[in-house]
Amino acid sequence: MGTDQYHEPPSELSADTRTFARMCASLSEEAEAIGWYVQRISVEPDEVARDIMKDSLGEEFKHFSMELEFLLRRTPQWREIAQGILFTDGDIVEHGEASEAAAGED
Incomplete structure (x- = not known):
């Protein structure tokens, strides 16, 4: 199991803190994916491919928003x-x- 999202020894962190760190990592990953899709959409010449990417982008917006709400509810x-x-x-x-x-x- 990867622990690069932790800055302290995972075994010393509470379960709540480890969950919080995982959600922060997921939020960052969703933000990165949003940036990638925006770039891809801006240069993609094929309309059908662009439409599929736009649909995928909407999913990333949804995931980012759900993860942000999770974190906000706990902080x-x-x-x-x-x-x-x-x-x-x-x-x-x-x-x-x-x-x-x-x-x-x-």
Whole structure:
């Protein structure tokens, strides 16, 4: 079993922490796959192949979103900060700074 996702000895980590690390690794892999599909779609000349890739891209979006929600449900501070940034209009950095500051006040 690979342990390159761990920065501490896996045997010293709780089961919850190992699950969290696996989900973080999966989230990163989905983000990477999304980037690959976007690149492939942008250069693929065959319309049918592009359509198939776009369908696959939708699956990656779904997987990324499910993994992110899993992590947010288990990390209240992350969820609180994310709620102040995601699905808002305006300056992303300003929302980020305000959300982080507000979460730090708890």
